[in-house]
Amino acid sequence: MFAALFRYLETRVDVFAPFDERETPPRGVWPFMWHHIKGVKGWMALIMLTGLGFSGIEALMYLMVGWFVDLLSTQSPQTIFRDHGWLLAGAAFLLVVVRPLIYFANHAIVDQVVVPQITNQIRWRNHVYTLGHALGYFQNDFAGRLSSRVIQAGQSIRGATIEIIDDLWYALIFVAVAIGFFGSTSLWLMLPVLVWLAAYIALLVYFVPRAKKRSEANSLGRSSTTGRIVDSYTNILTVKLFARADAERSAVRDSLTRWNAAFLNLSRLITGVSVILQTMNSLLVVATAGLSLLLWSHGSMTPGAVAATIGLVLRLVQMSGWLIHLVRGVFENIGSVQESMETIAKPHDLTDAPDAVPLVVDKGGIRFEHVRFNYGKGGGLFEGLDLAIAPGEKIGLVGPSGAGKSTLVNLLLRLYPLEGGRILIDGQDIAQVTQDSLRAQIGMVTQDNSLLHRSIGDNIAYGRIGSTEDEIARAARQASAHDFVLGLSDQDGRQGFDSRVGERGVKLSGGQRQRIAIARVLLKDAPILILDEATSALDSEVEATIQEQLSALMQGKTVIAIAHRLSTIAALDRLIVLDKGRVVDIGSHAELVARGGLYARLWSRQSGGFLAATDPEMVPA
The missing domain is CATH 3.40.50.300 (P-loop containing nucleotide triphosphate hydrolases)
Incomplete structure (x- = not known):
């Protein structure tokens, strides 16, 4: 049953659904995000609705604990089931049936419907749109940077959206219920939470922009170090011919040193803020417990209300740690969305005429x-x-x-x-x-023909998709490539026309690459x-x-x-x-x-x- 349900949910969003490939994505972070998620707005609304239900039940559980404590303190074992049996059964039904169902509905929509499909749909659409750019667009940028922006766009848009709609929404509902309960019990009881909340918001205002800036520096250090290492590996022949291994090691060492410094700078901020937050949390627990005890001693609170209050505060304290990092993650994702938008959301310089x-x-x-x-x-x-x-x-x-x-x-x-x-x-x-x-x-053979990192046969067949093996072999013979192709093999044991050529055809000599390229054009005819x-x-x-x-x-x-x-x-x-x-x-x-x-x-x-x-x-x- 569950397998069939999962299959149904997993097919609700078509990753490769048709779209207008010529439409330029809008500028601006929020319009850019909405452009990509508007197709699943109904599912997003369901995530918010189920999140509201689940967070409400989570907060209600602590109130039910208080009610249960009061029930035990005021009822005898002989009368509790007779007088309150239906309420107890209703509470059990809410916790055992309703809560898991809402939890399942929320996570099934998030994990089966939205997250995998919308992430890859965004990547697919941005890839297709990027392919439509003119040659100059690719010549003015790095292929690795472009592909990174396309990949990260899907993850960042989905991440920011789900974090706001599901996780932050959950936290806001829980906090609202807690403050409402405290206020209905005593305005004095609400005061510590409001003071804590104001201090928490101030801590967020201080922490998030600094964390974002230091995270960017850390990310830059990582990408710079990766780029330096990749550059060394890519040009390894030059490194060895000029005996520059020491220079390359020194360059990577310097880059790693800068990256490590950036990482430590971020870690210092996180440690400092975490200590402040834990101190605030401890003060909140002590202040709330003290006020609850005072109100109980004056008869203004029942033992159950005290238990519910302490439980809600402990839950708020528990949530505060992941929430501050969640907000930081939202801003980091939005920053990544902006980077992708600035790269991708550019009009095509060269498009087909409307009536082409x-x-x-x-x-x-x-x-x-x-x-x-x-x-x-x-x-x-x-x-x-x-x-x-x-x-x-x-x-x-x-x-x-x-x-x-x-x-x-x-x-x-x-x-x-x-x-x-x-x-x-x-x-x-x-x-x-x-x-x-x-x-x-038009068939074209250039001086520097780069090949796709696929098999020899696939590279030749690129000239005419659907070509038979005999046609591929005939084109190779015409290009004087057949004999040397049969003698090729790759590290995975594939041989001949099935062997891979390496990135841009680096495993072949210049003359061999040229002959494969000529065979490809011969096949295109x-x-x-x-x-x-x-x-x-x-x-x-x-x-x-x-x-x-x-x-x-x-x-x-x-x-x-x-x-x-x-x-x-x-x-x-x-x-x-x-x-x-x-x-x-x-x-x-x-x-x-x-x-x-x-x-x-x-x-x-x-x-x-x-x-x-x-x-x-x-x-x-």
Whole structure:
């Protein structure tokens, strides 16, 4: 029965429920939190309602103890069950049946419905929204920091919400009942609690902001030390090549020293406040007990009322310790929510048009019309650039570093928004088609292809999801990767296409990574192909083999190739010579060499397969 009930509760909130992925989360901590929890507001109301019932019964238990003591002192064993049997049975029913049921309802909603589901729903939605940011968003931040903000957002929003709605609500109800009981008994009896409560609030006002500040310093010390250690491990080859182990140990030691100092600073505050709180609690117990005794001696309180009063005060004292840390936790969670909000709640710089349609590529003709772009800095890399590439044409982009070759390709992929003009593929403005459909029609191999930390087969299949093992193997053969893949294994014993490549493919050599990346694009088989230094990481023998496969792959496709080794693109249909964002020459290799312009100078000055700067004013980038 319970298993079925749990399964029912655990499916009340769909972690992956559809939502508007383009809606920017609101700024401001409370609007940001409400944006993520409004879908479960009904469940939150139930948590408050069950919390009210449970905290009320908890406080009532101490009053029932007082009633029971008075009952024992005023009734005889012969008459107590006859005169008060139904009341005693009702009290027992309340404690044995009602209290556990309300407790179960509260915790089932919190633990089965809200906490796991809403935490991961927040993480999922923030992850999906973050994925929608333009490339520049990721280039301006650390991947680890972004992922940390996405993960902590779910935990912090859920934590702050539950702590306020469930835990703080419980404490407030209990305190209200206690003060009400004391006041109904004697205003003098209420005085110590009110004085204690005022001092407790003052202690919170002093403690919470200082604890928050010192906790942040402690957290910064932890993250700094972690970052320093990770940096050493990530660059372990450099550390060993330069014999810098002592320097790395010293740097980590200094970071740990600062972290330890921050931790001790926080511990001092917690110890000091804890001592003050325990002193206040002791004074409250003594003062309440003394006043209760005085009132009892004057006949103003019954023994049961004294017992209930002492019980309530002891419970308040017990709650005071965890409550002060609970309030501190709420503020820390709110601070974490604010950090996540500042990172995540930014409008997307690049979105699909409201009426965007899928791109349809029949021929592969490309036109750049009056394109203006300079990474939003004003003043132009491209100022009205025009360029037409015929369907099925193979062109090479040539020019010194900083000329705009890779930027032009990135604009074609719509990784950055244009500042003016438009780009057309088969007459369709790429700003009016969906980004996914655009990039699905373009295959690209770059100089530095990072791989996903998954199997070789998964990395190749990334080019076309749903590919068969035979198709994956065929693409690997075409990229001259099949033989070396079969000889791979990882630390868990997986071999061949099942072996993992490590983070960013670090377990493979540069040439091996390049061949896997080429296999991935071969499998994708898109009608437009972009080669950005695609064979630069390969040795000459493998490069010659790959060039044959790439030549076959280029048949019937529109191709844009970028290469510093001009010999690798000299045989293309046309070469486009760029300089500082301008097209300065167009023609075949022979035509450009014969003209004696920039291309001819670049050709003549090649050394070791790379371009030398041709003019003093050219700024490498």
